[in-house]
Structures are given as structure tokens and as C-alpha cells.
Amino acid sequence: MANITRLRVNGTLHAVSADPETSLLAILRDFLGLTGTKYGCGEGQCGACTVLLNGRPRRSCLTPLGSVASQEVITIEGLERHGRLHPVQEAFLTEGALQCGYCTSGMILAGVALLQSNANPSEQEIAQAMEGNICRCGTYPRIMAAIQHAARQTKESRR
Amino acid sequence: MSGPADFPLPIEPERYEFRAAPVHHFDLRRRDFFKFLGAGMLVVSIWKEAPAAQEGVLTGPPFAGPPLPKEISAWLHIGEQGVATVYTGKVEIGQNIRTSLSQAVAEELHYPLDQIRLVMGDTLLTPYDMGTFGSRTTPTMNLQLRRVSAAARGILLQMAAARWNADAAHLSATAGRITDPATRRSISYAELVEGQQITQTIPAEDPLLSASQWTVEGQPIPKVDGRDFVTGKHRYPSDQSLPGMLHGKILRPPSFGATLISAEDLPADMASHVTFVRDGDFVGVAAESEQLASQAIASIHAAWKEQPQPSSAELFAYLKNNPVELKGFEGASRYEIGAVDRDMASADHRLTQTYTVSYIAHAPLEPRAALAQWTGDSLTVWTGTQRPFAVRTELAQAFHIPDGNVRVLMPDMGSGYGGKHTGECAVEAARLARAAGRPVKLVWTREEEFTWAYFRPAGLIEVSAGVRTGGAIAAWSFANYNSGGAGIRTSYDIPSQRIVFQPTRYPLRQGSYRALAATANHFARESFMDELAHAAKMDPLAFRLQNLKDARLRAVFQAAADKFGWGATPAPGHGFGIGGGFEKGGNVASCAEVAVDAATGAVRVVRVTTAFECGAVVNPDGLRNQIEGAILMGLGGALFEAIHFENGRILNPRFSQYRVSRFSDVPAIETVILDRRDLPSAGAGETPLVGLAPAIGNAIFQTTGIRLRSLPMVPSGIPKT
Numbered sequence: 049m050a051n052i053t054r055l056r057v058n059g060t061l062h063a064v065s066a067d068p069e070t071s072l073l074a075i076l077r078d079f080l081g082l083t084g085t086k087y088g089c090g091e092g093q094c095g096a097c098t099v100l101l102n103g104r105p106r107r108s109c110l111t112p113l114g115s116v117a118s119q120e121v122i123t124i125e126g127l128e129r130h131g132r133l134h135p136v137q138e139a140f141l142t143e144g145a146l147q148c149g150y151c152t153s154g155m156i157l158a159g160v161a162l163l164q165s166n167a168n169p170s171e172q173e174i175a176q177a178m179e180g181n182i183c184r185c186g187t188y189p190r191i192m193a194a195i196q197h198a199a200r201q202t203k204e205s206r207r
Numbered sequence: 208m209s210g211p212a213d214f215p216l217p218i219e220p221e222r223y224e225f226r227a228a229p230v231h232h233f234d235l236r237r238r239d240f241f242k243f244l245g246a247g248m249l250v251v252s253i254w255k256e257a258p259a260a261q262e263g264v265l266t267g268p269p270f271a272g273p274p275l276p277k278e279i280s281a282w283l284h285i286g287e288q289g290v291a292t293v294y295t296g297k298v299e300i301g302q303n304i305r306t307s308l309s310q311a312v313a314e315e316l317h318y319p320l321d322q323i324r325l326v327m328g329d330t331l332l333t334p335y336d337m338g339t340f341g342s343r344t345t346p347t348m349n350l351q352l353r354r355v356s357a358a359a360r361g362i363l364l365q366m367a368a369a370r371w372n373a374d375a376a377h378l379s380a381t382a383g384r385i386t387d388p389a390t391r392r393s394i395s396y397a398e399l400v401e402g403q404q405i406t407q408t409i410p411a412e413d414p415l416l417s418a419s420q421w422t423v424e425g426q427p428i429p430k431v432d433g434r435d436f437v438t439g440k441h442r443y444p445s446d447q448s449l450p451g452m453l454h455g456k457i458l459r460p461p462s463f464g465a466t467l468i469s470a471e472d473l474p475a476d477m478a479s480h481v482t483f484v485r486d487g488d489f490v491g492v493a494a495e496s497e498q499l500a501s502q503a504i505a506s507i508h509a510a511w512k513e514q515p516q517p518s519s520a521e522l523f524a525y526l527k528n529n530p531v532e533l534k535g536f537e538g539a540s541r542y543e544i545g546a547v548d549r550d551m552a553s554a555d556h557r558l559t560q561t562y563t564v565s566y567i568a569h570a571p572l573e574p575r576a577a578l579a580q581w582t583g584d585s586l587t588v589w590t591g592t593q594r595p596f597a598v599r600t601e602l603a604q605a606f607h608i609p610d611g612n613v614r615v616l617m618p619d620m621g622s623g624y625g626g627k628h629t630g631e632c633a634v635e636a637a638r639l640a641r642a643a644g645r646p647v648k649l650v651w652t653r654e655e656e657f658t659w660a661y662f663r664p665a666g667l668i669e670v671s672a673g674v675r676t677g678g679a680i681a682a683w684s685f686a687n688y689n690s691g692g693a694g695i696r697t698s699y700d701i702p703s704q705r706i707v708f709q710p711t712r713y714p715l716r717q718g719s720y721r722a723l724a725a726t727a728n729h730f731a732r733e734s735f736m737d738e739l740a741h742a743a744k745m746d747p748l749a750f751r752l753q754n755l756k757d758a759r760l761r762a763v764f765q766a767a768a769d770k771f772g773w774g775a776t777p778a779p780g781h782g783f784g785i786g787g788g789f790e791k792g793g794n795v796a797s798c799a800e801v802a803v804d805a806a807t808g809a810v811r812v813v814r815v816t817t818a819f820e821c822g823a824v825v826n827p828d829g830l831r832n833q834i835e836g837a838i839l840m841g842l843g844g845a846l847f848e849a850i851h852f853e854n855g856r857i858l859n860p861r862f863s864q865y866r867v868s869r870f871s872d873v874p875a876i877e878t879v880i881l882d883r884r885d886l887p888s889a890g891a892g893e894t895p896l897v898g899l900a901p902a903i904g905n906a907i908f909q910t911t912g913i914r915l916r917s918l919p920m921v922p923s924g925i926p927k928t
């Protein structure tokens with residue numbers, strides 16, 4: 049049953065020997081030790097397991113390993129560049145956009161993906177794009193503020 | 208129990224929060240401390256004054272030899288490397304006490320925040336603590352740590368004075384250094400304690416900086432280890448792992464109360480590499496991967512004997528018809544003053560209504576998780592819980608070993624909201640680990656968390672009141688069945704009151720939930736106040752203020768109303784409502800604006816203004832974060848959250864079937880914080896929740912004329928009349 053699947057995670061090529069039906073979430077957490085990606089529901093309803101697959105947000109709990117062979121996965125651990133946080137990570141700290149922080153990696157990755165397709169999202173657009181991400185602690189207003197903050201930072205640094 | 212007519216404590220812990228007896232197994236000796244802490248200075252804070260007298264206090268010589276007193280609440284160690292480490296049994300669950308407690312230490316020790324570490328909720332290293340609940344951390348632990356830190360600073364000043372042959376009163380302590388302004392000499396705390404093994408215990412009343420002099424407390428300090436959270440580095444309970452670890456899975460009964468008749472062994476091809484445990488009704492497996500464990504569980508053929516169970520359709524009749532008589536803390540409570548029947552009869556208007564509150568789930572985003580490891584007869588468990596010491600006792604009892612053989616560690620977890628007071632998952636993981644002879648991790652699925660954890664109690668509340676012409680409430684009768692006694696007393700000045708909490712049999716496992724029954728009791732009381740105001744043809748705010756003397760509560764009502772613009776006319780299809788009260792040392796008032804879609808009946812909360820006063824504010828940004836979070840969590844319970852069950856089965860154990868607040872539900876939120884530096888700090892994670900549901904219900908009434916008396920109010924829009 050074990051096949052070898054190759055995939056690139058945070059820039060590193062991995063050859064994983066596992067059942068191709070295994071969820072990408074389990075591969076990241078249990079095989080690669082990347083526990084920043086979280087389990088929250090296993091049914092695509094909470095967004096805690098969000099990763100970027102070829103730059104697009106993806107629910108890793110519903111993604112079988114076999115379907116991502118040779119593709120590019122970015123997890124929360126892969127956002128930092130040379131010791132510098134991604135602007136969205138930075139903005140979550142500035143805005144205090146977390147309590148327990150369990151939703152945070154999924155929120156940050158969803159936010160990063162959103163900013164790639166919409167450099168200046170309104171609150172409504174954020175709500176629409178991120179409706180599938182649950183923060184049970186209720187830090188939604190701060191998450192929206194953080195994403196808008198990151199959008200402003202990014203625009204300024206481009207100038 | 209104290210107070211008139213057998214009413215419990217003024218700040219009332221809920222009856223189900225007190226189950227575990229505080230068992231102390233604390234026999235570390237002084238030299239053991241320094242073995243694991245390294246040389247330096249240790250200051251220990253104790254709850255009770257009596258042992259302090261025996262052990263020698265601040266002015267006496269450091270004690271040596273005997274075990275430390277058992278009533279320790281926290282201790283602080285300053286090491287040679289300059290790190291101040293605080294040990295407390297409290298735990299971090301997202302309420303950001305790791306930050307606010309660090310602030311307390313920085314403030315009183317005069318020490319840089321980034322040189323302070325907190326060791327929390329580790330039953331080996333931290334003093335006993337009953338648990339993190341009831342908004343008790345800020346009023347108790349914050350104070351204890353301030354005292355410990357102030358005492359430590361005093362000792363350091365004395366040490367520097369002795370070294371320099373100076374008068375301690377002329378030295379100053381700033382940012383971890385002691386300076387003699389006269390000679391410009393200066394020395395760091397770390398240098399002072401180098402090579403030392405100093406121990407001091409302190410009693411409970413040492414000088415403290417008053418809140419008006421705070422420089423670190425009272426500041427919006429960001430989460431102290433926030434970077435670990437935004438980079439995915441922090442390891443939650445479910446992220447823990449050990450070499451050789453297996454993954455566990457449990458076979459769940461088909462319904463509550465079912466007992467196991469038989470379970471076949473695993474098929475041979477699995478039995479060779481999967482650990483299988485059958486012990487009474489417990490059936491579980493441990494395997495190399497979670498997937499394999501799930502497959503193994505799926506392959507087991509088991510037969511269960513099921514018991515008929517109540518269903519949500521008959522829930523409220525069930526509660527009403529099944530009162531139980533219990534003694535003591537869990538029993539009924541009754542408060543009665545004046546002559547209720549007489550004043551009710553003579554009032555000009557009388558009103559009686561019944562309110563109900565459904566079962567709801569905490570649904571913390573991180574479900575229960577535990578990693579268990581045995582070494583001989585000793586057990587270590589990393590698990591997410593608000594009560595590590597109670598879980599230690601639970602484990603010790605389950606495996607018939609002394610408490611001292613069990614160590615529970617609680618890594619900062621994916622929250623709890625009162626829903627993780629118990630150790631089911633820890634016990635299950637430990638049972639599997641014992642059979643496997645290897646460490647086992649068990650993470651509950653979302654469905655398990657929705658089914659086998661416990662719920663916020665459902666309740667039925669009957670209220671009657673008599674009002675005199677002119678708006679004075681003369682008589683008040685309030686009876687709560689099952690949901691609980693927290694926040695049951697009214698703050699309004701009513702001469703005749705009868706307030707009863709009646710425990711009943713209940714169909715689902717139930718327990719604490721953020722704000723406890725204060726949410727249910729405020730919903731009923733503050734909705735009913737609105738009904739009375741309308742019956743008396745008075746403005747709901749004016750009616751409240753007329754019946755309310757308490758200055759603190761009046762202040763928050765007024766502050767919320769002013770900020771919100773109470774008294775203005777809402778837009779068509781919109782309504783305004785207000786609700787508030789006093790609970791756990793805090794006063795809160797919320798105003799809500801709702802919009803009701805005339806065609807669909809859909810309700811949207813457009814705007815919420817919450818005014819909150821909890822004494823001296825320790826961290827205004829942390830407090831704001833808690834208030835906003837409480838509003839968004841409260842919104843779900845107010846509008847759409849409900850657990851449905853039928854004959855022992857939960858019918859909606861998934862996020863696709865159980866609706867929690869999401870981004871699109873977020874209203875415009877304004878918070879007004881009344882910082883009372885002249886008052887002691889109260890906890891703030893719970894109380895901001897309680898005014899919201901009635902404010903929303905009252906706003907819905909204002910615009911539709913429909914009074915909703917059941918939580919959740921609009922699981923599928925305004926009911927068609």
C-alpha cells in the first residue's frame with residue numbers, strides 16, 4: 049500500500065512513503081513534523097488546516113497525498129524569509145489578532161492567498177473570502193484589521 | 208454557604224466546578240528546588256498566614272531544611288543568568304494570562320518583560336492550583352505574583368544594601384539593576400544572586416504599588432510569545448510527540464448510556480501490528496499512524512446494549528418535571544426577602560414568562576488531545592486542560608497509583624471556554640499507552656469533541672414580577688431549572704424577591720461554560736426587564752435606571768447607552784436593545800442594533816456597543832480582545848447555536864451542522880472600558896458575554912414586536928407568526 053510520493057514543502061523536496069489516500073494534513077504533521085498546520089474538523093469546514101498549494105489556499109484535511117504529487121506546498125513554517133516574518137504574520141502581531149492562536153496559521157495563509165488575488169480587500173471581501181475559517185475565540189475583527197494592515201504595508205514597501 | 212437563605216459565595220463558582228478536592232502532594236524540599244532551578248533566589252508565596260509565621264517571613268533569616276508549606280500559590284526564581292522564572296498552576300488557554308501575569312511580575316520586580324518566563328500548569332514543577340476558571344486568575348494569581356515580585360525586589364534591595372553597607376531605603380531598583388544614587392554604584396539582580404541559594408516565603412500582605420503608579424501593568428502589552436504562534440512554532444497539546452509514539456483511537460458506543468455486549472478481536476492481519484485494548488466498556492487501539500488506527504477501529508465488530516434516552520424535542524418538559532434534591536454545593540439554592548406574594552398581589556401590573564436555553568457546545572478549535580507515556584509505574588501526560596491537577600487525580604484514580612506518580616503538563620492550548628475541565632482523553636491515551644508499552648497520542652475528532660465532551664447546561668427559567676404605576680418593581684420571582692445559579696441574583700432594587708435555583712435530572716453530560724449560567728440568567732432577567740418596561744410604557748433604559756441604585760452598574764449602562772446613541776430612532780427594519788448586569792466582579796452593559804429582513808426573517812446584528820468595568824485594568828488591549836471575543840462567541844449562542852439530540856445520539860456533531868459565528872456575522876463593535884484604578888482588578892474573560900443575548904432579543908422585539916424567549920433565538924430566522 050505504501051507508495052512513494054514526491055512533493056515540495058516550503059521549498060524542500062520530500063519523498064514520502066505512505067498510502068496515497070493519506071491526507072496531506074497527516075503527512076505534514078505526522079510524517080514531516082510540520083505541526084503548524086492544524087486539525088479542526090476534518091471536513092473542510094474550519095480552515096485550521098489551510099496550506100498554500102501552488103499559491104492557492106487549500107484544505108489539507110481533504111487533500112489526499114496522491115493528488116499533490118510533484119506540487120508545491122507552503123505551510124505556516126515556510127512563510128518566514130531569512131528570519132523576517134511575512135507582512136501578514138507581522139500584522140497579526142501588531143493588531144493582536146489572536147487569542148489561543150489555534151486558528152492563526154490557517155487564517156494567515158488564507159490572508160496571504162487573499163492578498164495575492166486582491167491587494168486591497170475591503171472588510172466585506174475579507175469576510176467573503178475567509179468565511180470558511182473559524183476563529184472560535186472570536187478575533188475576527190482583529191484578523192480583518194491585520195489583513196488590511198498587511199495590505200497597506202505591502203503597498204508602501206512597493207513604492 | 209453564607210448569606211441570607213442559604214445563598215452561596217458572592218462571586219459564585221458554579222456547582223460543577225468544585226468537584227475535585229484539593230489534594231496536596233507537595234513534598235519538594237528546599238535543596239530539590241535548587242537542583243532543578245539552579246542557584247539563585249527563590250521567593251515563595253503562600254495563601255495562608257499561619258504557616259508564614261512558622262516558616263519565617265521577609266524580615267527573618269531564610270529558612271532551611273523542612274519541606275515548604277503546602278499552601279503555596281506561586282513561586283518566583285531569579286537565576287544567575289538573569290532570567291526570572293515564575294511557577295504557577297494557572298494555564299494559558301488564549302485568555303493571554305501568560306502576558307498579563309508577566310506584566311504583574313515586571314511591574315513589581317522592576318524587571319524587563321523579556322527576561323521573565325512563566326512555567327504554567329505542570330503538576331511537577333508548579334504549586335497546586337484548583338484550575339483556571341471562574342475569572343479568578345486576575346483577582347487572585349495576578350495579586351499573588353505582584354506580592355511575590357514586590358517581596359523579591361525588597362530582598363534584593365536588602366542584599367545590595369548589605370553588600371555596600373548602605374541603607375536599602377536609599378537604593379533604587381530599575382530594570383533589573385540596583386543602583387545607589389549617592390555613589391553611582393550599580394549591580395544587576397543576576398550578579399546579586401550568583402552562587403546563592405536563598406529561599407524566602409512571604410505572607411499575603413506586602414506593600415504593593417497602587418494601580419495609579421503602574422507603568423507596565425495597565426499597558427497594552429502584546430502577547431509575550433506571539434511570534435511562536437504566527438510562525439507555527441508553538442506546540443499545542445495535539446502537536447506533542449515522542450520517539451516511538453503510537454496514535455490512539457477509541458471505539459465509541461452508538462449512543463449515551465450504551466454498554467458493551469461483545470467486541471471481536473482485530474483481524475489477524477492487523478493484530479500483528481496494532482495494539483488492541485478491551486477493558487470493560489473501553490475498546491481502543493494504538494497504531495503507527497492515525498490512519499491505521501482508524502482502519503483498525505472500523506474493522507472491529509462490536510455489539511452494544513442501548514438504553515432509551517431523552518431527546519431534545521422534550522427537553523424543557525423533562526427539566527421541569529424532573530427536579531432532584533441534592534445536598535450542599537450542588538443542591539438547590541433559594542434567596543428570599545420581603546413578602547413576594549403580598550407585593551405581587553398588590554402591584555398594578557403583573558407579568559409572568561418562561562424562558563429557555565438550549566444545550567450548546569464549547570467547540571474549542573483544538574479538540575481534546577493527550578500524549579501519555581509510562582515509565583514503570585509512573586505516568587507523564589501532556590494534555591489540554593484547564594485543570595491539570597484535577598486531571599492528575601483523575602489519572603491516579605483510574606490507574607490506582609498515587610498522585611505523586613503522575614505528572615500532567617499543559618502546553619498552552621487551543622482554548623477551552625470552560626469546556627476542558629476534565630481528563631477523559633488523558634485517561635484514554637494513558638490506558639492505550641500502558642497496553643502498548645509505548646507512548647500514545649490521542650486526538651479526539653471534531654465529532655468526538657461534539658459528542659463525548661460535555662455541554663453548557665440547558666435550562667428553563669420562570670420569571671414573574673409585579674410593577675407599580677410609575678415603574679417601581681415591587682415583587683420579583685425567578686426560578687431556574689438546571690442551568691445554574693451563576694448570576695441568578697438581580698442587581699435591581701426590589702423589596703420582595705424569591706430567587707430559586709432548582710437542580711434537575713438532565714439528559715446530556717453538562718458542565719462549565721464561559722460565564723456559566725450567568726448568560727441564561729441574564730437573558731431571562733434582562734429580556735423580562737424589557738417586557739416590564741414595555742408593559743409600564745417606559746423607555747427600557749430609563750426603567751432600569753429607575754430601579755437601580757448600584758453606581759457601578761448604572762455607570763456602565765449609561766456609558767454604553769451614550770456611546771451607542773440610545774434614544775435615537777433606528778432605521779426602518781432596524782431595532783435597538785439593551786441588556787446588562789453584574790457578575791464575577793465585573794459590570795457590563797451591551798447595546799445592540801439588529802436589522803431584520805422583512806422578506807426572509809433573517810436577523811443580522813449590525814452593531815454592538817459594550818461598556819465594561821472590572822476594576823483596575825491590567826492590559827487594556829488584552830481586555831478589549833476578550834470583550835470582542837465574548838461578543839462574537841455570545842452571538843452564536845444568542846442567535847443560532849444549539850445541540851440537537853435524539854435517544855442518546857447527537858444529531859449535529861459537526862461544524863457543517865452546528866453553526867458558530869463566522870466572519871460574515873461580525874457586527875461593528877465598540878467597546879467602552881471604564882478603568883477604575885481605585886478598585887481591585889477582576890477577571891474579564893466571561894462577564895462581557897452576558898448582556899449581549901438580551902440586548903439582541905430586545906432589539907428584535909423593538910423592530911418586529913416579536914418576543915423571542917428561547918436561546919438560540921433565530922436558528923432559522925424570525926419565526927413566522
Ligand code: FES
Pocket residue numbers: 086087088089090091092093094095096097098107108109110
Ligand atoms: S481541519 Fe480542514 S477544514 Fe477543518
Ligand code: FES
Pocket residue numbers: 145146147148149150151152182183184185186187301572621622
Ligand atoms: S484565536 Fe483561538 S480559535 Fe482563533
